[in-house]
Amino acid sequence: SSPREFPVDTFIVNIAGATIVGFVATIILVITGSSAAIRPMVLIGFCGALTTESTMAVNIDKLVSYHRFFVATEFLVSMLILGFLAIVIGNIVAKAITGNLIRNNT
Numbered sequence: 001s002s003p004r005e006f007p008v009d010t011f012i013v014n015i016a017g018a019t020i021v022g023f024v025a026t027i028i029l030v031i032t033g034s035s036a037a038i039r040p041m042v043l044i045g046f047c048g049a050l051t052t053e054s055t056m057a058v059n060i061d062k063l064v065s066y067h068r069f070f071v072a073t074e075f076l077v078s079m080l081i082l083g084f085l086a087i088v089i090g091n092i093v094a095k096a097i098t099g100n101l102i103r104n105n106t
Helices: 008-032 038-050 053-065 069-105
Strands: none
Touching: 008 038, 008 053, 008 069, 053 069
């Protein structure tokens, strides 16, 4: 996308990554029964590689340098709000799946 436009590609990747973070964190918690050391490794390693937070910062910097303050603000605020909601959705989906798995195994 142009440095003057809303960075849709970065937005989609980060929202997908946030959803995966919520999902994987919950699955790991259910499997291990605690916040074991593997949880941060997976979340920071895998999900950190998937998401593009540094690209998000570069996109915001470019938008600001082109005086596209509203688009930069819109991008940042939507990433924060929808990123958080994506984590919650991933968490809910994982709980629904693991709840079904636990009930089916008893």
